[in-house]
Amino acid sequence: MxxxxxxxxxxxxxxxxxxxxxxxxxxxxxxxxxxxxxxxxxxxxxxxxxxxxxxxxxxxxxxxxxxxxxxxxxxxxxxSKKMNNDSDFNIFDSSDKKENEEWHGIYSKYLLEDSEPVQETIQKNINLIKVINADMKSNNVIQIPNELKNYEGKLVAVIQKGDDMEPIIKDSSIVLCDTEGYQGAGMYVIKINNIYMVKRISIKPNYYIIKSDNKLYDSFEVHIDDEQLKIGGKVRFVANVFY
CATH class of the missing domain: 1.10.260.40 (lambda repressor-like DNA-binding domains)
Structure with missing residues (x-):
């Protein structure tokens, strides 16, 4: 590796x-x-x-x-083939209830349009979560951990890309977040300019403060009305990869 x-x-x-x-x-x-x-x-x-x-x-x-x-x-x-387009996934700000409805839960809504009917049946039976920043293939899903059953229908997964959240989250680790938007200071999955990131977020008047756990990276601020920032939800589970 x-x-x-x-x-x-x-x-x-x-x-x-x-x-x-x-x-x-x-x-x-x-x-x-x-x-x-x-x-x-x-x-x-x-x-x-x-x-x-x-x-x-x-x-x-x-x-x-x-x-x-x-x-x-x-x-x-x-x-290249467009990835993470709005028909497959849409991150929202929790203050907008209409966009909230566009966050897909579990079952067949996570399958791509070219998925076979048998795959839809399988997914409905075992409760899978789509990995939203993986290559767009129908098998890019993971099963909901038993500890997170209370979040069924409110979870998505990303693959951490980079060392910016080390030592807490290693590169290539799988991160599950809820889909409830900003809920107070904590670790979140966010999307900026179509790039998915895991970051710590806090707030001050009119601005989100976005930080990495790796001290080599500087924090930065984004205005709360900046449409380029979308906050998915709080991190609820991490499956770390160790080399």
């Missing part, structure tokens, strides 16, 4: 490939990202993890963040 250094190095290599594809030198590209050239060099060499803020900026340039992190799919989102 890939170790942390090689993981960072591979992401850095893809970041460099994107830069070269766009015909930027390091000086111009770092200026475009609003960072120092030395920082970009560390990201590309794999000596430092690419921060979430940089991933967000790249997503605005139509970069496929799943490609950047995992190497799967195409470099640009328009060239």
């Amino acid at each position: 890939i170790n942390e250094y090689n993981y960072k190095k591979e992401i850095g290599a893809r970041l460099k490939l994107y830069r070269e594809t766009q015909k930027y030198n390091q000086k111009d590209f770092s200026s475009k990202l609003g960072i120092k050239q030395e920082s970009l060099s560390r990201y590309e060499s794999g000596n430092q993890s690419v921060p979430d803020e940089i991933k967000l900026k790249l997503s605005k340039e139509n970069v496929n963040i799943d490609w950047l992190i995992t190497g799967k799919g195409d470099m640009f989102i328009n060239n």
